[in-house]
Amino acid sequence: MSRAFLVVMDSVGIGGAPDADRFFNGTVPDTGANTLAHIAQACAEGRAEDGRSGPLCLPNLDALGLGAAVRLASGDPTPGLDATPSGMWGSARESSPGKDTPSGHWELAGLPVPWDWHYFPNTEPAFPEIVTQAAAQAAGTAGILGNCHASGTEILARLGAEHLRTGWPICYTSADSVFQIAAHEEAFGLERLLDMCRSLAPTLHAMKVGRVIARPFVGSPETGFTRTTNRRDFAIAPPAPVLTNWVQEAGGTVHAVGKIGDIFSMSGIDDVVKGSDAELMKHLAQLVDTAEGGSLTFANFVEFDSLYGHRRDICGYARALEWFDREIGAIVQSLKPGDMMVLTADHGNDPSWTGTDHTREQVPVLVAGLGAGEVGQVAFADVAASIADHLGIPARGPGRSFL
Numbered sequence: 001m002s003r004a005f006l007v008v009m010d011s012v013g014i015g016g017a018p019d020a021d022r023f024f025n026g027t028v029p030d031t032g033a034n035t036l037a038h039i040a041q042a043c044a045e046g047r048a049e050d051g052r053s054g055p056l057c058l059p060n061l062d063a064l065g066l067g068a069a070v071r072l073a074s075g076d077p078t079p080g081l082d083a084t085p086s087g088m089w090g091s092a093r094e095s096s097p098g099k100d101t102p103s104g105h106w107e108l109a110g111l112p113v114p115w116d117w118h119y120f121p122n123t124e125p126a127f128p129e130i131v132t133q134a135a136a137q138a139a140g141t142a143g144i145l146g147n148c149h150a151s152g153t154e155i156l157a158r159l160g161a162e163h164l165r166t167g168w169p170i171c172y173t174s175a176d177s178v179f180q181i182a183a184h185e186e187a188f189g190l191e192r193l194l195d196m197c198r199s200l201a202p203t204l205h206a207m208k209v210g211r212v213i214a215r216p217f218v219g220s221p222e223t224g225f226t227r228t229t230n231r232r233d234f235a236i237a238p239p240a241p242v243l244t245n246w247v248q249e250a251g252g253t254v255h256a257v258g259k260i261g262d263i264f265s266m267s268g269i270d271d272v273v274k275g276s277d278a279e280l281m282k283h284l285a286q287l288v289d290t291a292e293g294g295s296l297t298f299a300n301f302v303e304f305d306s307l308y309g310h311r312r313d314i315c316g317y318a319r320a321l322e323w324f325d326r327e328i329g330a331i332v333q334s335l336k337p338g339d340m341m342v343l344t345a346d347h348g349n350d351p352s353w354t355g356t357d358h359t360r361e362q363v364p365v366l367v368a369g370l371g372a373g374e375v376g377q378v379a380f381a382d383v384a385a386s387i388a389d390h391l392g393i394p395a396r397g398p399g400r401s402f403l
């Protein structure tokens, strides 16, 4: 019986989004952003030599068609990625009016976002009075800190000590439809932070703010502050059935790896494993070994995005890609007859770009397990339709199978 594995490399975009001019980092449009090509070019030019060296080395992803996908999407050169593909490969365009994680994942799962998200476009103060009051009330404090656009690590360096002094939560946003709350795991309390997010989420979801995100951290002014892996996203539930629901309705099991459970508000998901990307890779290998016939395993590897893309760390991003390539190479080898593994992404986050926000890009669609062939230029929702096709279950929505 067939099995499917959908693996999202968070933010590994390949440029060429036709509507990139409508998305911004600050006042600069995303036109020309290309996460993968710009990393490959920096590596080839010797600009990414910390803990790695030379041209970007991704033999396994490139053999599936990664370099070919970048060139198809954008026409940009991809030094180091010049293999003749032996997998099925193509590039996908997003239609949802958002370049964030829920938009990308919902659409990959067959459901383009049917509304405009609510954003907080003002940089400071970012939030209307009604939101800041609701946040302070949910925290049980007289006020909040932040109330601005920020990078999550920069704002801890700036406001971490004041947070410890006042006990007030640090609330910030970005170019995405998010309300993020940073608080010290011990001084403020992890459970208290999660409760605060949980109680605030319905108000913000009603405004069409996509996510309330808990950003717990540890440390002190002396040692500096570090975020922990206890991040938790409270996202709006998808408004219609998606791939996870289709699989369950057909009697299949759905395994989530990483933040997939949060992104889909647990809709259509049987079980979740979480942890660092290194831990998630072990879980994925295990699921390739043990997942049931008819099942879907849906994984997200977030560290490309959270540790390197938003931090504009080209070399760190290259190291993470090279690690991922080594690990996934062995996993692809262990696929069984009847398995389909799709490797793709949810948006871009070009570490060579201005700002600290995501970049609107096309994404790679690399299919292992079904032989070689060019999928060509497809839509995000076609990924869900193709997986449904492979599993022999009905699909809904606008996607078309490329199998």
Ligand SMILES: O=P(O)(O)O[C@H]1O[C@H](CO)[C@@H](O)[C@H]1O
Pocket: 101, 150, 151, 152, 153, 173, 174, 175, 176, 177, 178, 180, 213, 215, 306, 310
């Ligand atoms: O800078 P940090 O806190 O990592 O925030 C990033 O993470 C958010 C959610 O993925 C994005 O909207 C972006 O702002």
Ligand SMILES: [Mn+2]
Pocket: 010, 011, 100, 101, 305, 346, 347
């Ligand atoms: Mn993402």
Ligand SMILES: [Mn+2]
Pocket: 305, 306, 310, 358
């Ligand atoms: Mn992100």
